Amino acid sequence: MLEGAALHAAREAMRLADVDPARAIPAAAAVAREARGEAAALAEQAWGHALAQCGQIDEAVTHLRRAVRLGSGAAAAESRMKLAYALVQRGRAASALREVDRAIPVLGARARAQRAVILYHLGRLDEAFQDYQSAERSLRRGTDRLSLQRVLMNRGILQAERHNFAAAVRDLQEADGIARAQGRDLVVGIIAENLGFAESQRGDVPAALAHLDRAEEIISRNGGQLAPVLEDRASLLLSVGLVGEALDHASQALAAYRREKRSLAVPQARLMLADASLLAADWTAAASHARAALRQFVRQGRDHHAAQARAVVVRAALSSGAPCRVRDADLDLMVTLLHGRPAAVQAHLDLAAVAQRRRQPARAVAFLELASRARSRGPASLRARGWYAEALLRSHTGSGSALAAVRRGLRILDENHASFVASDLRAHAATHRADLASLGLRIALDSGRPADVFEWAERGRCLLHRPVRPPDDPELAALLPQLRSTALELSGASGAAVARLEHRLVDLERQIKNRSRQLRGVAGDPASPVRPSSLDLGDRMLVEFIEVDGSLLALSVADGRLSLRTVGSVRSVAALLERVPFALRHLARRPRPDVLAFLRSTAAQLDALLLPDCDRPLVVVPTGVLHDVPWSVLPSCAGKPVVVSPSATLWHAAATRVSRPRTFAALSGPGLPGALEEAQAVAEIHDITSPPDATVDDVLKALATASTVHLAAHGKLNPDNPLFSALALHDGPLVVYDVQRLEQVPETVIMAACDVGRSVVVSGNELLGLAATFLERGVSQLIASVVPVPDAETKELMIALHRRLRGGLSPAEALAEAQQSLDRPNGFVCVGA
Template structure:
């Protein structure tokens, strides 16, 4: 090769390193080998090689090649290599060395080097200096018409704007950068900008928009062989914002490993800090402290004071939560270092107020709370809600009524922000962020000694997503096309189980879950909880259970009188409850006297602890583990109508619905001994046709048209992924997503299926699963089992139940009388009204 062509090839390798770094690496390596006599070409090829390696995560090797490029280059060429070297050093965690290199490049390269310096200053947490540089660089690039430089600078400035909560400005910068990258043919960069848009929308609190951007980013970056670790990190942070702890932990762990594999040491502690935040949300204080301390040590070595302050604040929070001694040598310095992170600043003031309270320094606690409370007036919903939490704490001692008003406002801010979430799991898990406000309101209410206040705050702290009126995800063609594919795959898997089919099923479930989370609900915000005086109980007694600090309380409303009493410890009740499903399962298979005695003594003990001595019909509002109680097994409930409801407010809404004509439909699924015979018996009672080999479409049509629907099929509760809890039908499973998309649902649904009446309880007493989704969509009464039932053991119960329904009995009474007629305890309950 002649020198001219070699230099031209080196320039082409440099261009390729930007647009397709994977292809650039072997090209640059070949040019280095072939450019023995051309120092300029070799220096440029080394620069292209090092830059491509850095882009693909091979940072240590990148530093080696870029240092060679600096030594070989002269003038502007060496300065260009210094800029790339600074980029690589930053991602090695050597920010101070990176700053030295880029400062040497500024006199020769001007705006471009100054833009690189701004990036490094941003990583060091020196946000004001970085923003000043970005502004100057933007003006310079616009004057010179340098579109590439302008595009890069806009991306970096947009990220900084998001850190400052200037979200509209951030989105504007990133969208302009995306347009310029498209014009320049920088397809990989378009994907990276989409990832940054996801980060910004996540910080702003628009979860569906953020997920859509991150999905697009993952697709584009993956297609072009780029680094997916930042997408994993942003997705983990976003999932944490809506309380999806397990998924966030998984993505953060993957990000840690990916950053390590790519040699990007700068980013590893950031992902470790996300793991600490996830552990805090999961109440795993030991893991939170461990991850936060590891991140702190790495940030300190990297000289990143801003990020070290974030880690130090997380270490403090983990110690506070676990009850360990809290050592903080320079609280004011920590707060100052957190500048530019409003959420972190507010939380740090709240934590420091708690430390001051521990140390009996009330004036200092008030000072911290006063600063934190100022956040209630602006910023994302999560930050404003924390500000209202601080305000409620400030008002707590002097004016409890005003403190409760502040806590109500904070809850309203969160609920209005989450009202647009279109899928049940996001709405349920997002309630994790309501927990502190709801718990504070409950504590204040208990301190007032007014049972009505306690009742209100117990309602505010449970099943808030059921209080949203007419929440329904919109019709979505892609989701509608994926559900039949899942059914077909599941049906094929039952007949011919193979690892390939199982993998296909998991992939379809992942795509359905991700797609559903992009949708926005079209309903209004939440309704206010019902007051005790508004409940139309008639001759019923309502028992509302409340969990606080490991204790279980019961609020009982009867004849207009509201009483509050202590039941006992949650652990004691939980230990007793563990015995009940065990005993019911064994009695159903092979009755033995010792098992019957175990059940009877346990049920009698639970009855004495939980329920008032009253023969009237019951409305039970459970909490936590009490959602799994088979109430008919308790002595005082036998033969007595018992209705279970996630909240008194939901019970009142369902009970006051105008009655619908009692039209009946019935369907059965495959593989369940006695299901078809049971369905035929039910159909004969009501003189209706029974569909043979009922498909999901058959059942969905029945659910959308009939007043009462009986389903005899295999049920599967999926605790790890409740949105794929299902009923098995002849063409595959009917899943939660199918029910969520119904325009209209029956007044009454009876599921003679194993275990599907039991919900998955997540933070905030929110419920997920098939039964919970029926209630959310508006079913007034749902009869199902909260424990496994024998496949062939339900026919007699269902026949007795339906005879009474045919004769006009309400579902709760019909179930109670049918259970009394058969004489054997079982796990069926009536949920709703």
């Protein structure tokens, strides 16, 4: 190859390394094998840079070292800069700094910018920021737009970590404009990922998800590395309590970093797994991941990151009750290294707990004072954590109202989460309220005032927002029919088509879920919890159950009086409850006297624990394990109207809602013996007609127009993906996302379908599923079963129920009388008001 042609080809390979690294690798390799001198050095540099861009770090280091040896002057300095980047990815920060420092005298601002990147990865953020500032000033005086773009992109990430969000977005948007003007598509994708990271740090989840989705699409199209996108998405999902998905993405990121031998990123992914394991209450896994990350950070000389990992080890020990054997001096060093970083707030809280264990009250107070400083600045989650520290501090020192501090923290979180359209985001994000709500409840219990306990029992339920209806979104509206048609096709498929359709269904569910999470809504301010004195219970009794430290407590409100009692251990109640669905399933298949006696004995024991001496209509506010109790089987509930509600506040809102004139609709789905006959019998009672082949649109129209809707169809609760819990209809499933889009819902919904009365319980008392969504959207009464129901028996119960509704009884009264008239135990409950 002629020297001029070789140099031209090497320069083209270098250009490709930035915009299309996958194509640059063979192009650079071809030149490097034939060229000599300057062309060979440039080709090796392009080869190494492209390999680094594609994650092949070991090979990149080899070729970049060769480029340094072959080059001279500016060319060798350029190669040193890129070598430094590859070395820091391998976790060899000291070697990287040596290489870049040798390049600074030749390349000036560009090499200083690269040095800033290395300092950032070492956790030396202040030094990195100063280098970025110096490099930017120099580059703006020149014409090197590519180097300026890199500085802006990298400084934007640093600004986001320092919570200077407006500055971060400005830097990243300017970098994006430069990259687009230069046709650097892969870099546009990387900048989109960084914008996702910045919005994630700010707490703007919909914006962050949109940026990360765009980043994944662009980076995939251009052959770039997706592991950083996976890691950023894991961090974002963890910030809203979606632990399972966060663990999955962090595991994928860790595997990719290992596969690509990007040693610098491996311990960061391990630390992410440790954080996710903590939120999942898997203390063993959290400690294991954190210790592994700690060892690697220490080997890499990254003291600040090592301090973060050591803090997670301490937190895992505290959470599990294991001894914390770290010396006070090491704990103080950890505090020094974490100073000014978001992780410092949680570390200070943990160290305060360690000091409490060690009977060092002064140290505990000092750590709490440090943690409480976060309450005035930063994203919502950090400020709320600062108010939690302030509440603990006030509780320890008696220096102010601890409950007022808890309320401030909860309000910050609730206002931040109020605009989430996706109900799974709102429900799972409630996990970050847990410590605050629990602290408020403990303080209230210590006060001995039942009214305070009632307030904090309600605040812990977080069901106080007005419903958020998703905006009309064409993309979401187009995806739902595709989901239905695919599910319908799958139900009749066989052979190889099954796997193809299952894959298509999973992909559609992913698209629907992601799109829903990116939508924004406008919700009103969080409502205040209802006061016991405001509850118009009449002759009813309201019983609200609370879990505290493994014990179950019950608050009762009746005749204007409020009382508090201990029920027993959660474990013993849960053990009894496990027997009930077992007995009901057996009785549904074949009535047996011994099983019936077993059920009655179990129900009597539960009754004595949960509802002693109760002889009046009930409003039950369950918690945890009590959400799926078929209350009608308990002796105290037999023949009496019983309403189950997720919170007293929600019950009060529904009970005081102005009623609409009663209009009825009855519809049925396919494949359920007797469903059509049941719907037609119900329709005959109310002098209406029932369509024989009801579609999703038929049901949605009925839900939007009738005040009482009866649905007889196969139901499915999806415990792993509750927003895809469904009712089977003739053109496919009706899912939660369909219900969420309704502008108006009925007052009463009756679902004569197995299992859809149950909800998935997350974050303590947050509910997800069809039943929960109907209530969230404003349905006042929902009648459904919390256990599987035999099809043949449902028709008889539903006819008895509707005859009583036609006679003017309320849904709860009609259900109670219908159940008693059949004298056969079943799992139907009335939820709402």
